[in-house]
Amino acid sequence: MGKQKMVVKLTMEDEKKRSKAMKTAVGFLGVISVEVQGEANDRLMVIGDGVDLIKLTKTLRRKMGGHVDLVSVGAVEEKEKKENKDEEVTWPPYEYRYVPPPSVFEYPHLYQDYGYIPSWY
Template identity: 55%
Template sequence: MKQKIVIKLQMMDLKTRSKAMKIAVGLPGVESAATEGEDKDQIIVIGDGVDSVALVKRLRKAMGMAILVSVAAVEDEDKDKDKDKEKDPKPEPLPCVYYVNEQGYYQEPNCIIM
């Protein structure tokens, strides 16, 4: 089950921000990580089976301060797309019509120029 983890950190410059991102992405199961917040002081981690407590412990050890703000479940977009496909099916193509010569032999055209 995918989950969205929001962690508040004290990131003063780009060096500390990149350090925190490397730690967050290094855990198994992490699919994406992004910074957000008014001063870009929050990291949002999205992944499947990510241990939020282990992530916060690693960030506290490396960065000093880390606060776990929220952990929430995220629905897959693939399921939403499948639901949309069921609601709006594509129209079926029209059948093709083939004409067959019933006489069974080749007829020459009425007008021959030569």
């Protein structure tokens, strides 16, 4: 049995009802994806493998408390995957930039001008 695409029409007034309907549909065994469709966001498109349509519609009717109609059922068209094995991966060349170490300068003449000579000097 291949993947099936089912479109279910139901009443969903607000975002909370849409979320509840999607959670209910996703909870079924075999459901791969659920999508809200329609101009008024009143349709659920369920894609799955071996999903029991009767149980799905009954559960949606019970949980949503409204009319649920099964609009269409059909097979999912598989998109052809193009494999490009001939292409080689080219890596950019590694750029190494020389960074000189920091230089430290001492100015002993500054201490001698003021008459102070530190003990470490």
